[in-house]
Amino acid sequence: MADDPLVIAGREFGSRLILGTGGAGSMALLEQALLAAQTELTTVAIRRMDTGERTGVLDLLARHGIEPLPNTAGCRSAAEAVLTAQLGREALATSWVKLEVVADDRTLLPDPIELLDAAEQLVDDGFTVLPYTNDDPVLARRLADAGCAAVMPLGSPIGTGLGIGNPHNIEMIVSEAQVPVVLDAGIGTASEAALAMELGCDAVLLATAVTRADDPPRMAEAMRLGVQAGRHARLAGRIPRRFWAQASSPARD
Amino acid sequence: MNVLVNGEQWVLPAGSTVADVLERLAVPSTGVAVAMDGAVVPRASWLRTPLRPGALIEVLTAVQGG
Numbered sequence: 546m547a548d549d550p551l552v553i554a555g556r557e558f559g560s561r562l563i564l565g566t567g568g569a570g571s572m573a574l575l576e577q578a579l580l581a582a583q584t585e586l587t588t589v590a591i592r593r594m595d596t597g598e599r600t601g602v603l604d605l606l607a608r609h610g611i612e613p614l615p616n617t618a619g620c621r622s623a624a625e626a627v628l629t630a631q632l633g634r635e636a637l638a639t640s641w642v643k644l645e646v647v648a649d650d651r652t653l654l655p656d657p658i659e660l661l662d663a664a665e666q667l668v669d670d671g672f673t674v675l676p677y678t679n680d681d682p683v684l685a686r687r688l689a690d691a692g693c694a695a696v697m698p699l700g701s702p703i704g705t706g707l708g709i710g711n712p713h714n715i716e717m718i719v720s721e722a723q724v725p726v727v728l729d730a731g732i733g734t735a736s737e738a739a740l741a742m743e744l745g746c747d748a749v750l751l752a753t754a755v756t757r758a759d760d761p762p763r764m765a766e767a768m769r770l771g772v773q774a775g776r777h778a779r780l781a782g783r784i785p786r787r788f789w790a791q792a793s794s795p796a797r798d
Numbered sequence: 799m800n801v802l803v804n805g806e807q808w809v810l811p812a813g814s815t816v817a818d819v820l821e822r823l824a825v826p827s828t829g830v831a832v833a834m835d836g837a838v839v840p841r842a843s844w845l846r847t848p849l850r851p852g853a854l855i856e857v858l859t860a861v862q863g864g
Contacts, residue, residue, distance in 0.1 A: 566862040575862065590863025593804040593856060594825050602862050603829045616864040631838045632858050636831035643864060752864060 548776060551748050553725050554641075554673045554694040560585045561742070562772045563614070563727065564765065565752025566602055568704075574761050576605055581765035582755065586612045588643050590619070591633045603637075614675070616643035621656070623663035630667055642667060643697070643750075644676040653703040657684050661691060668692035677729050680714040682721060689724045696722060697729035697750060700741065704753045706733030712744055719745035735764075735771030742775025743783070799851040816844040819855055831858050 550557035564584040569575035579587060589602055606613050615633025620626035623646060630642040646663055648656040655678050667674045674693045678684055685696040698718055701707035708731060709715060719726050728741035729750040738749045749772050758764035801808050803819055810818065816832055816839050832839045833856040839847050849855070 565864045567864050569862060588864035589860035591831070591858050592861045592863070594823065594830065594859050595804075596822075597824045598859070599826065603860050613860060615860060618864050628833065628836060628838070632831040632833055632856075633860070634831075635838050635840060636829055636859055645864070 546777065548773075548780070551725065553675070558585045558748075560769075561748040561776060562738070562769050563587065563748055563750040564755060564768075565750060566756075567618075567752045568756035569761065570756070572601055572605060575602075575756065576609075577762040578755050578765040579605075579609065579611060581762040582769050584611060586614050588616045588750070588752070589613045589637075591615055591617070591629050591636065613637055613639070614641055614643050615639065616677075617645045617663075618647075620646050620663075621648070621659070622646065623659045623666065626659070626663040627666050627670075630663075630672060631670070634672070640671055641673040641694075642675065644674050644693075655679050655699075657681070660684075661687055664688055664693055665691045675727070680711050680718070682714060682717040685718045685726075686721060689722060693724060695725040695727055695747075697727040699730040700728055700737065701731030703730045705731055706754060707731055708733055708737040709740055709744070712740065715741070715744045715746065732768075735767040738768050738771035739775030739778070742772055743778050745779055748772075799849065801849050801851070801853045801855055803855045804857055810849065814849050816847045816849065816855070819849070819857065820844065823857055825857065825859070829859050832856065833858070 551561050560583050563586045564582045565588040617626040617629040626646045646656050646659040647653045664674050664676050675695045676688050676693050677697050680698040688696050700709035725747040727748045727750050728746045732738050732751040732754050741749050755761050755764045834853050
């Protein structure tokens, strides 16, 4: 059944699953997973180059027409994140950035103060900013007000696979959002990707759940279907929850 | 002159430019970004941007992540 495209900053995407490239065991497996996910946008990190190093992941993405979305992973301050975003823009000739400013290695939770500061600076510098944020409706609103093109709240901490810890917060973010909401981080399996979409998210971004699964291409397929199932369920409108049973067959005369 | 390239000490002839660093690193020219002393050096300026003695140079690209 047809669905509207995902629109971020005026750009249309047929796929509502954004697959990160981190954690894949090999380039071949990553390629199969990306294709199975049918993703059109994928995150990449910006790192120091070694002598003679090739840009393998970029060649792979270019071959399949998948748009790279540079991130600022590993940045701890607004200043670091802004410079990394500018380097990503220079390297990839894109003004889009997945903005990550994390507070510490143990939780990898966003540092809200540095995040908002970096978002404001990057919006002023002409970037299309997609911030990885806490599942805090107030912070999400502040980021959207600052001019971010989407907000990307976490379901649970990066790489934990704990799913969506606070579904009500995600629903509150969705209900207020003037920009697309992308559930980013914490997804462990396909039912959780479906739940994100049922809660009203516009898209799901995940990496670890696919790249570290026993069979990454198959999990990528599962995530693609999960996102589609959740999206259809959201659009179809679920029945209200009832306390007592309600017969679905007609009563006998 | 001494410069620090991706955390390593390099000795380069006086007058070397950002482009010379990239040539010595033998990396592709696309998909790459350069920062000197914490500021981006745009691709169009690589050939005519001299290195400052003691400069901190970062050469970066996109890798799997996130």
